[in-house]
Amino acid sequence: MRVRFLALILLIAFLSSPVPTNRVDKLFLVYMAADNNLYIQGMGDILEMEKAKKDNLKVIALVDDKTGTRIEEITDREEIIEERKNEDSGDPEVLFKFLNFALSTYQANEIVLVMWGHGDGRNFKGRKGKGICFDETHSDFLTIGEIRDVLSKIKERFNRKIDVLIFDACFMQSIEVSYELRDYVDFVLGSQTYIPLDGLPYDEVITTFSENKSDLKTLSVNIAEAYFNSYNNGSQGNENVTFSVIDTSYTDEIKNFVNSIIPILISKDDVLSVREKYEVPMNEKYIDFISFINDTLDENKTFKFISLIKNLVVVEFNNFDSRFKGVSIYFP
Template sequence: MKRVSSIVLAVLLLFTAVSADAAAAKPKRAVKEWTVAVFLNADNNLDPFGMEDQKEMSKIGSNEYMNIVTLIDRERGPAQINYIEKGKVTKIKDMGELDMGDYKEFVKFAKFIKTNYPAKHYSFTLWNHGSGWKNKNENAVFRGISYDDSSNNHITNNQLTIALKQITAALGQKVDILNFDACLMQMVEVAHAVRDHVNFMVASEELEPGKGAPYDDILRGVKKGMSPKDFAINWVNAFYKSYNGGSQGHDDSTQSALDLSKFSALLDSLNGLAKTAMSGKYADVFKKALLRTQKFDFPENIDLIHFLELLKPMAASDNSLKTAVDKALAASKAIVVENKTTGSTLKNSKGLAIYLPASFRLEQKYTTLDFAKETMWDDMILALAKREVVDNLLKEVKAGKLTELKKIVAAAKKNPKNDLYRMALRELNFVSSTERSVPKASQAEFEKLLESLKTALQTRR
């Protein structure tokens, strides 16, 4: 029995020694300077462009200081992880059918990258349809990011926040560059969603051309020792050159890079602007500036910097508004580290878009964003809408036209709790008793309607 035990013990010791030797002999993954990882969701009508982009990447390929890795899910095929070398796309792992519209798959890919292709710096690209803060299936267009035709799923802004929080935890550091090779993503609302987990964000304010990012041009510019900021600037310039008669020909395009370490200052300045706008009668000047502001495929997406530049001279005689505009303009310009456009229709794209419809009609979905919940931007839009209604009402009354006032009275009787009608009453009282600017011909009817409005609002509970 002792002999058997000795033999078993000897075998176990030998197995342990062999296992230890094997573990010691297993090569460790070299930590390179950069890993460029592309979450390539081609499970949609962009499938041909996905394959072409991998070919572009292989023109440069991984090297001693850079890994290039893709997770691609095609329209009529299973997903796979590829390692891109010069002249070669090598399948590393079969992934089966994936729901690339599920943010959890993005997180899993990032964890795979950390384990298998560690680096000092990480660049992640979300490749697909995009539409800024909005979700898909609104207004019959694709909205969101990473739209998967098989699952009919997508990644929302709020899910982006969750995903990147988990990714930075897995990486043990922030993502150095987050690129959206997709349309309409370079927005304040999107930047807000990723601000705590990303150093630089590279994206387009407008629709991207179908060919998207010129990966060969971009990767060719990545040099040994390149900083994240220089990488982001290189990305923007390579994109610009490619569509300005370069490798992609000629096409209208926008591309910019944001330094998200400066987002907090921008957020404070936008809250300051919103607070000021809500405190005065500014709907008219905002409207005038908005009508001339650079807009994008969704016209409610406007270029923030261009808008503020147009608003600035209109605010020159109002110290409060002037101060707020100056601060917001300075903060907006500071966050944009590089911006390039091609095409005359986009010449006023300055690098950062925001939601601000010229109609001041706030979409209900917007209020579900963390950006809307944490700032006064949506409150400002609602306040401007009310201000515009009251301003138009006063113009009508002073012109002797009472049709709009009749509508206000009727609406107030149905919904006396709406603050719009109380605002209208205050302004109408001023017109009646202080300005005395109601034409005599309509004075009597105006007074009756004013009393009706007062009575309606007295029933408020």
């Protein structure tokens, strides 16, 4: 009797777990929050996706704009999988349903997720003014805590992380963001400053993913380099940009280090004047984490910090300002 009961429990667990119906080597997911003034840029990015090489790769996008919300497969054209009413892309349930659909439908070896839209950092107090994926129709947005909770449910349901998370949104590359997502994402790509309106060069990024035969760290570096080169007299012209790759597995060590130096920072009379030297333009509550620490601590502490940062920031590209080294920290 006990054996039958155990067998029944196992059967129920098996039946309740999603079984993907299609196998694919690589899955490129885009959560496009374009129900705002980025609508035209969203259309342009979809055209870029259509041009990309997609060998053994699926591009699945949730597109939320002023005309409505739909899930699409992007091949050499837009193929609508499901049309919905105008949903709130700032609602974490909408993000969860999209990721759940994609991972229930496709079993992939490697997954890249792009969070697309307006961005403004970590969101510390309530839901006022900080987050990503702003939806104008619903006056809503996603906080990093909400994204973390969604990815936690996805990991629990599918027993896997997102391999690479790309923020195609301004100001998202902060140590707090990567720390929040460390258990659910391996590599985070983004900018600590602004992202130009053209965003990622999706044809180049997806083609890079399609052709990648190396590990995920190398893939992340190559995607970041493709982004930077596209704005360095490349396919998207010439703009001052920053972009970096963070290995989230080192964020716990960084947190412990920061906690250890707080008493030192508090004791310094000039800490606020040093802070002002490294404010992120247009988002002054954030400062460059690396430059600030290097300018504040003594040589011994700085040496330890540099060794940690070499692991955390895999690579950073910058033709914007040498003060910015790839990752910010919230310091209002």
